[in-house]
Amino acid sequence: MEITRNALARMVDHTLLKTDATHAQISALIGEARELGTWSVCVSPSMLPITDDLGEVRVATVCGFPSGNHTAEVKAFEAAESSRLGADEVDMVINIGLLKEGRADLVESEIRTVREATTGLLKVIIESAALTDDEIVAACRASEAAGADFVKTSTGFHPAGGASVHAVEVMARTVGDRLGIKASGGIRDYATANAMVEAGATRLGLSGTAAVLAGAEGDDTVDDGDY
Template sequence: MDITREALARMIDHTLLKTDATAAQVSELVAEARDLGAYSVCVSPSMLPITEDLGAVKVATVCGFPSGNHTPATKAAEAAESTKLGADEVDMVINISLLKAGRPELVVEEIQAVRAATGGVLKVIIESAALTDDEIVEACRAAETGGADYVKTSTGFHPAGGATVHAVELMSATVEGRLGVKASGGIRDWETAQAMVAAGATRLGLSGSRAVLDGAPASEDDGGY
C-alpha cells in the first residue's frame, strides 16, 4: 500500500528513550516532532512534565520499561504519576516471563492495574521478538482483556530484536481492529515503515523519524512532499 509522508508522520510517536538522554535533547525532540507533524513524542517518565510548546503534539511515556519485571503496583504507580505530570499516553511493558510460565491471567491483572491508574491511552508492549506466535496471540488477548487501547511490538531494547512484518500481521489479525497496533524497534527507513503500515500497524515508534520521512517518494502532483 502507498501512504503519504504527511499521513505517516501523523502515525509517529517520535521517541527518545536513551538512558543518557538530556533535557536539552528532549527540547530538540519536541521541536522536531512539531516540524515533522508527528503525532506524539515519547520520553522517559523522568523527563516529565514537558514545558516546551507542544502545539498539537501529544505526550507519551513508558512504564515498567524496559524489562517489564516490575510489580503491578509499581507499574501502576509509575503510570499514575506520569499521567499527573502530563502524559497523554502510557506504553507499559508486560512481564513476559509470566506469559511464558503459562500465567496469562497475571499479565491481565498487571495490565488492569495500569489501566486503572491512568485515564489516557494505554499501549501494551509485548516484546514480540521474544515470543512464539502462540504467545503473541496470548499476549494480545491479555492486552484486550486488560483494557488496553493498543498492542505494541517492542521496547527496542530486547536482544531478540524489534518489530517484524510477521509479528505486526499476527497482532493485527488477533485484535481485528478492536485495538490499535504499534510497531516499534528497528524501523529505520521509509520502506520498512510502509511495510509495517501495510501489515496492520496504526502507530509507529521511531527515533529516527526525519530519516524515515525523508525517504518518502516525491509526489508527482505537487512536485515534492
C-alpha cells in the same frame, strides 16, 4: 499502496528513550516533532512534565521500562504519576516471564491494574521478537481483556530484536479490528515503515523519524542524522 509522507508522520511517536538523554535533547525532540508533524513525542517519565511548547504534539511515556520485571503496583504508580504530570499516553511493558510460564491471567491482571491507574491511552508492549506466535496471540488477548487501547511490538532494548512484519500481522489478525497496533524497534527507513503499516500497524515508534519520512515518494526532506 504506499502511505504518504504526511499521513505517515501523523502515525509516529517520535521517540527518545536513551538512558543518557538530556532535557536539552528532549527540547530538540519536541521541536523536531512539531516541524515533522508527528502525532507525539515518547520520552522517559523523568522528563515529565514537559514545559516546552508542544503545539498539537501529544506526550507519551513508558512504564515498567524496559524489562517489565516490576510489580504491577509499581507499574501502576508509575503510570499514575506520569498521567498526573501530563502524559497523554503510557506504553507499559508486560512481565514476559509470566507469559512464557503460561500465566496470561496474571499478565492480564497487571495490565488491568495499570489501566485503572492511567487516565489516558494505554499501549501494552509485548516484546514480540521474544515470543512465539501463540504467545503473541495470548498477550494480545490479555491486553484486550484488560482494557488496553493498543498492543505494541517492542521496547527496542530486548536482545531478541524489534518489530517484524510477521509479528504485526499476527497482532493485527488477533485484535486489529478492536485495538491499535504499534510497531516499534528497528524501523529505520520508509520501506520498512510502509511494510509495517501494510501489515496492520496504526502507530509507529521511531527515533530516526526524519530519515524515515524522507524516504516517502516525492519528499525532499533532508535527514539531519539519527535521533
